[in-house]
Amino acid sequence: MKKTLTALVAAAMTLTTAPAFAELVVPNLSYRTGPYAANGIPYADGFNDYFTLLNERDGGIGGEMVATPECETAYNTEKGVECYESTKGEGALAYNPLSTGITYQLIPKVTADGITLYTPGYGRTSAANGKVFKWVFNFPANYWDGASVAIKHIIDQEGGDISGKKIALVYHNSAYGKEPIRTLEELAKKHGFELSTLPVDHPGQEQKSQWLQIRRDKPDYVLMWGWGVMNQVAIQEAVNIRFPMDHFIGVWWSGSENDVAPAGDKASGYKALSFHGTGMDYPVYADLKQYVVDAGKASGAGDQVGTMLYSRGMYAAMIISEAIRKAQEMAGKSNVNAAEVRDGFENLDLTEARLEELGLPNFAQPIKASCENHGGPGSAKVFQWDAGAKKWNEASDWIESDKDVLNPLIEEDSAAFASENNITDQCN
Amino acid sequence: MPDIVLYAAEVTLNGLMAGVLYALVALGFVLIFKASGIFNYAQGVLALFAALTLVGIQKGQVPFAHLINAMTGNHYTNFPWEVPAIVAILLAAAVMVVLAIIIEKVVLKHLVNQAPIILFMATIGMAYFLEGFGDVMWGSDIKTLDVGLPQGINDTIDTVTFNMFGYGFFIDNLDIVAAIVAVLLVSALTVFSQYSKQGRALRAVADDHQAALSVGISLRFIWILVWSIAGFVALVAGIMWGSKSGVQFSLSLIALKALPVLMLGGFTSIPGAIVGGLIIGVGEKLFELLIGAPFLGGATENWFAYVLALVFLVFRPQGLFGEKIIERV
Numbered sequence: 096m097k098k099t100l101t102a103l104v105a106a107a108m109t110l111t112t113a114p115a116f117a118e119l120v121v122p123n124l125s126y127r128t129g130p131y132a133a134n135g136i137p138y139a140d141g142f143n144d145y146f147t148l149l150n151e152r153d154g155g156i157g158g159e160m161v162a163t164p165e166c167e168t169a170y171n172t173e174k175g176v177e178c179y180e181s182t183k184g185e186g187a188l189a190y191n192p193l194s195t196g197i198t199y200q201l202i203p204k205v206t207a208d209g210i211t212l213y214t215p216g217y218g219r220t221s222a223a224n225g226k227v228f229k230w231v232f233n234f235p236a237n238y239w240d241g242a243s244v245a246i247k248h249i250i251d252q253e254g255g256d257i258s259g260k261k262i263a264l265v266y267h268n269s270a271y272g273k274e275p276i277r278t279l280e281e282l283a284k285k286h287g288f289e290l291s292t293l294p295v296d297h298p299g300q301e302q303k304s305q306w307l308q309i310r311r312d313k314p315d316y317v318l319m320w321g322w323g324v325m326n327q328v329a330i331q332e333a334v335n336i337r338f339p340m341d342h343f344i345g346v347w348w349s350g351s352e353n354d355v356a357p358a359g360d361k362a363s364g365y366k367a368l369s370f371h372g373t374g375m376d377y378p379v380y381a382d383l384k385q386y387v388v389d390a391g392k393a394s395g396a397g398d399q400v401g402t403m404l405y406s407r408g409m410y411a412a413m414i415i416s417e418a419i420r421k422a423q424e425m426a427g428k429s430n431v432n433a434a435e436v437r438d439g440f441e442n443l444d445l446t447e448a449r450l451e452e453l454g455l456p457n458f459a460q461p462i463k464a465s466c467e468n469h470g471g472p473g474s475a476k477v478f479q480w481d482a483g484a485k486k487w488n489e490a491s492d493w494i495e496s497d498k499d500v501l502n503p504l505i506e507e508d509s510a511a512f513a514s515e516n517n518i519t520d521q522c523n
Numbered sequence: 524m525p526d527i528v529l530y531a532a533e534v535t536l537n538g539l540m541a542g543v544l545y546a547l548v549a550l551g552f553v554l555i556f557k558a559s560g561i562f563n564y565a566q567g568v569l570a571l572f573a574a575l576t577l578v579g580i581q582k583g584q585v586p587f588a589h590l591i592n593a594m595t596g597n598h599y600t601n602f603p604w605e606v607p608a609i610v611a612i613l614l615a616a617a618v619m620v621v622l623a624i625i626i627e628k629v630v631l632k633h634l635v636n637q638a639p640i641i642l643f644m645a646t647i648g649m650a651y652f653l654e655g656f657g658d659v660m661w662g663s664d665i666k667t668l669d670v671g672l673p674q675g676i677n678d679t680i681d682t683v684t685f686n687m688f689g690y691g692f693f694i695d696n697l698d699i700v701a702a703i704v705a706v707l708l709v710s711a712l713t714v715f716s717q718y719s720k721q722g723r724a725l726r727a728v729a730d731d732h733q734a735a736l737s738v739g740i741s742l743r744f745i746w747i748l749v750w751s752i753a754g755f756v757a758l759v760a761g762i763m764w765g766s767k768s769g770v771q772f773s774l775s776l777i778a779l780k781a782l783p784v785l786m787l788g789g790f791t792s793i794p795g796a797i798v799g800g801l802i803i804g805v806g807e808k809l810f811e812l813l814i815g816a817p818f819l820g821g822a823t824e825n826w827f828a829y830v831l832a833l834v835f836l837v838f839r840p841q842g843l844f845g846e847k848i849i850e851r852v
Contacts, residue, residue: 128655130773132663268822294822298773300764301780303537303695304811304824310693311530324773327665331767335675335695353665357769361675391596396589396662398600 118159118430121146121415122166122182124192127395129169130298131323133353134404136395138193139165141408143394144387148379149416151386156419157429172196179204188419188436189213191411195271203516205230210433211418211440215411216241216347216370220274221508223470225441228509229521232440234414234462234471236370236496238320239504241346242275243496244368244475246282248344249316251491258287263314265305265321265329268294272320275346279318281500299325306332319345326354330362340364340480347475350487351403355480363482366490368475371410372458373487375401379454403478403487410459418443441466460493466522470505473498526690533684533692534812535805540698542804543705547760548781549788549796550708551753556790557729558749559631561642565650567778569619569754572657574761574770576618578666581611586660608670612758619754620747627747635742654775663772668765672700701763705797708759712752712793721748729791779825786832789845798843806831 123142126135146161155161164185166178175197179190189211192198198218205212206229214222214233222231236244250257264279266272276292283290291312293305299321306329309317317338319329326349333343341364345354350367380401388397399405422431422439431439445462460472477491512518548570555563563569579586583602591599606614630645673696685691716722727735728745736742761770764777788799807824810831815823835843 127663128658128772130771130776132658133665133771136663292821293816294820296822296825298776300768300773300777301541301824303541304534304808304816305821307530307534307537307693308812308816324768324771327768327771331674336693337676353769353771356665357667357767359667359669396592 119156119161119188119419120182120186121161121163121189121191121412121419122178122185122187123163124166124168124175124178124182124190124194124197126168126170126193128167129171131170134323134351135170135193137351137399137402137404138408138411140394140397140399141405141410142191142412143408144383144400144405145409145412146416147387147392147394148383151390151392152382156416157423159423159429161416161419168192168194168197170194172200176200176204183208183210186433188431188433189415189440191215191415193217195219195274196269199270202228202231208433209437211437213411213415213418213440215414216407217271221505221512223468223473224505224509225465225467225469226509226520226522227513227518228469230437232464232469234464234469235460236347236473236475237470238271238274238346239278239501240470240473240496241368241475242278242318243282243473243501244477244494245318245344245346246279246286246288247494247497248366248477248491250286251494257315260288260316261291261312261314262288262316262318263291263293263309263312264318265293265295265302265309266319267299267321267325268296271322271348275318275320278501278504281504282497285497285500295321295325295329297325298323299328302328302332305329306336306338309333309338310336316342316344319343319349321345321349321354326351327357330355330365331358333365334358334361341366344368344477347407350478352485352487353404355482360482362480365480366477367480367487369403369407369478369487370459370475371406372455372476372489373401373403373406373478377455377458382454406458413453413455414443414445414462417445417449440464441469473501529688529690529692530812531809533690534808536692536694537698538805538808539801540694540702540804541808542784542801543698543702543797544760544763544800545780545784545803546797546800547701547705547708547756547763548777549784549800550712550793551756551760552778552781552785553788553790553793553796554712554749554753554756557793558725559642559728559746560639561646562639562790563753564643564646564778565653566753566757566781567775568650568653568657569622569757570761570764570777571770571772571774572622572653573615573619573754573758574668574765574774575657575661575666577611577615577670577758577762578668578765578770579661580614580618581606581608581670582666584661589662590659612670612762615758616755619758620751623747623750623754626750627743631746631750632743650775654772658772666765666770668762668770670762670766672697672762672766674766697763697766704759704763708756709793709797721745725749780828783828783832785842786829787835787842789842792842792844795842795844803828803831 125139143163146163150160168175175192191213195217198214212231220237220239222228222233279290345367347368355362387393418439422435423429426435443464460474462471473496474493478487479490551566583604585599588599677694677696680694681691724740784799784803788795807828810827811823
């Protein structure tokens with residue numbers, strides 16, 4: 096297995112910052128090497144740093160220190176499964192592998208082993224149906240929510256009517272990239288727009304054909320479901336053909352600082368969704384600076400704090416920590432096990448007041464989970480890149496997805512999974 | 524003129540330009556294979572390493588900063604200076620020469636007379652090592668590469684074709700620069716190999732290692748020379764590809780684009796790499812336009828390039844310009 100010096104150093108740093116007598120183990124299946132490292136690093140840093148903050152400031156969760164043993168997946172599904180197998184014996188309470196491919200492989204494994212799989216904004220969309228997917232949670236939003244939110248934003252931009260408009264989807268030619276197609280087809284029927292789909296093969300360094308086609312077809316809007324180098328090249332190609340950037344909208348995995356940087360100033364105006372806030376304007380960062388960064392306990396180089404993907408890693412850690420807290424409250428003890436943490440996820444009630452207590456006011460939408468609802472509110476905001484200020488600005492308030500369209504699709508997909516795997520309604 | 528003809532003409536031009544970029548990567552493979560019989564698996568990583576080094580030098584980045592900071596508790600990131608692009612390119616080229624010397628001394632010297640598969644395996648090891656080394660040296664973040672190359676639609680071509688056909692063709696300025704650079708590079712390599720003493724020595728080694736050694740040509744010097752040139756070609760390829768996507772670790776995957784070019788053009792021919800690149804570039808893009816996108820759902824370029832190369836292999840196993848393999852019993 097390939098291991099670079101960076102991975103070793105990172106692992107060593109993680110070990111040195113991990114508490115000595117941790118009781119709560121949340122493995123961090125990360126990728127700091129390989130073609131997707133630039134995205135994996137800030138996410139992993141945000142994830143680790145939030146738990147380090149809880150350990151250093153609060154003495155852990157409910158008095159129990161948290162360990163986040165890191166395992167390098169290199170965004171490779173086989174390595175991801177190896178990481179799962181090698182860490183689950185350490186008393187793992189939940190996994191967040193940041194890969195749809197790994198998620199699909201882990202769903203049967205976590206179901207058999209009784210460990211929660213938490214996949215915010217990625218993974219199997221129909222896992223939002225808790226009646227079928229007992230051990231999987233994907234709140235606050237999934238890919239289909241993203242597709243719906245993007246279309247709602249376009250409707251808003253167009254004054255309420257997009258019938259006859261042309262919308263193109265440029266997508267990573269993988270299970271992940273194909274996820275929104277079905278939803279967009281349904282939305283096209285409902286709203287009367289014309290949908291065209293343009294696949295881009297991994298890794299996506301060469302996209303001339305796709306963008307020549309966009310230049311010929313002149314769609315009114317382009318949506319993007321990309322990851323890694325595909326995002327940077329697509330944004331550069333859009334700039335090259337002078338496609339209006341404010342009509343180019345990426346899903347949350349196509350909206351990091353990394354994605355817009357190579358195109359420079361001309362990337363200004365590009366839009367991307369996000370299900371959480373970004374930037375340093377949250378009170379939690381004062382504590383993070385004091386207890387983690389300035390104390391020399393930051394994960395990695397400590398240079399990613401406040402970026403979009405760092406914020407997302409921190410969001411995932413915050414949700415897992417709140418689920419653990421809920422589990423402790425329900426079980427009446429601090430050293431909860433994996434089954435109790437799953438119950439914590441299912442009974443999570445994250446209110447705006449609680450977010451404010453955590454130093455994250457209006458950072459995310461409140462979540463009220465239930466046995467049936469593992470998918471959360473399904474809302475997202477649209478952010479717009481300002482290349483001059485090098486920051487993402489909010490371009491919309493929270494936009495709710497179209498549940499009338501999505502719920503039947505989720506029911507249909509999860510029913511097919513239930514039928515293939517002989518799963519009966521887990522909530523009755 | 525029917526729209527599809529205009530589109531096909533535009534796609535053909537863009538395919539030619541893309542082909543030049545593929546050829547730039549393939550050239551590095553050809554140079555090393557020609558001189559030493561090694562299929563250099565690390566060529567893509569050489570391009571990545573060269574581009575990382577270029578950006579690092581240009582931006583005044585402290586090499587191994589993460590490692591130094593982790594060990595000393597400091598927060599070094601950059602020196603208080605930036606280096607002009609041309610100086611940075613020259614310094615990066617010098618680093619590639621030093622790298623070639625190290626590769627020869629640490630790896631190749633010990634593998635003289637080993638079977639080609641052993642040398643190939645050594646380059647796999649080098650690829651993984653260099654990727655990790657580049658990571659530790661310069662960090663994994665995406666770096667913006669700006670050496671002053673123009674990018675975006677060429678307005679002159681757009682206007683002229685619009686006036687002629689009523690449809691303006693899209694040609695990327697960066698692709699035009701890449702084509703000019705490729706022509707200059709191939710011309711320089713041809714002049715070097717035909718008219719310089721070292722170039723003739725290089726060709727002699729390529730023809731017959733033992734015969735070259737018997738007339739006093741230093742195999743080790745030639746290996747350093749050819750790996751240095753391949754390193755420079757990798758730097759040029761890294762600049763062209765990195766200008767588009769930023770310099771990041773997926774840059775090493777551009778080697779995948781060179782393989783069908785090599786299969787088609789032959790592993791031993793510099794003109795073969797160019798012609799092969801152009802055929803693959805045009806072929807895959809026209810196929811995508813006429814058949815892939817309308818009938819097969821698109822994204823056919825990656826696999827079609829290999830299919831096209833395989834078709835050529837059936838008729839010319841040594842590639843279009845490769846040397847015919849004759850083995851007598």
